[in-house]
Amino acid sequence: MPDLYHLARPLLFRIDPERAHAMTIKAFKAGLVPACKPPVKDPALEQTIWGLRFPNPLGMAAGFDKNAEVIGPVFELGFGFVEAGTVTPKPQHGNPKPRLFRDPDHEAVINRLGFPGVGMNAFKTNLEKFLAGKSRPPGVVGINIGMNKSQTEPAKDYAILIRMLGPMADYLTINISSPNTPGLRDLQQKEPLTALLETVMEERAKSCGKHPPPLLVKLAPDMDDDRRGEIAATLMNAGIDGIILTNTTLARPDYLPEPFRAHPGGLSGAPLRDMSTQAIAAFYKFTKGKIPIIGVGGISSGQNAYDKIKAGASLLQLYSALVFKGPAVANSVNEELLMLLKADGYGNIGQAVGVGLNNK
8 A cells, every 4th residue: 555655746746856855854844754663773784883883774865954954853764874965165056946857757866956055154053953952863973065166276165164064073975076066076086186185184183183073085976997996096095984985977878758868967866776886896896895885876675775785885875765765765775674684694784795796
């Protein structure tokens, strides 16, 4: 029998996607969180990575809660961690509207948002309010940081964000892979990436005390293995703590309908699934499994999640699946993943990381 979300979905999809998202955030802020089963709890899903305890491996990807307004309600949906942002130093409107498009038949989304947000000061206020709450739910809170569109020296924006928000974060993600901010993906080249990482690592050491948050880098799927190998070596040399794979893609599979695939921006959802899994496997090999990977892109079932774990991901994120599957998706993915792990005889998710590869 269809649940309430799937009964309401045809009506929801008649609303402009960005407006529907804004309505969801307002509803969550008002305490109107969809009723879900309690989060899935099982020792097989628990991990400690970077000294942080993750109650389950599934996180909400950056982009849903851009301004750190609804971290608590997102945890209520069954996620083990939440990544807020992308946040920029100054407030900005992002790219002209319309800039968010969905294709329900293929569970695909294209966005060219361009990091719209309230800026780091208002973001910090929202985050402080959550952290000060008496009933903070268990789980890890990451902060995804990016540069303003007008910034010509990206390292300055990343440094000030680390200085302002780093002490409050369980982990930080350097976003250098959105296709919607001009010049941002250029930072994935060896020389600018090396220089950027040197600056952000120095800033973290200065600003974040004796227990600095782990520093992760989020990368694009649109690169060949030569580039991946070069970037992997650069990240390892810099001492980066983790990699998020992947951001949205510029690719447009032929099966996507016109005019949907004609929209500029980054494609996410089901069409990204295999690309991101391939990127995870490549980086796991290049880093020899020494840097934990968060796998994101096209996850909407436990099997999708398990495929990414076996390819080398220790943790997972989703966002688009929430749009197409509804608020019960986190618990559904975790439940199925737990069954798959136990069917294969694994007592903990960590035992399955990378087992699908031949480099062990």
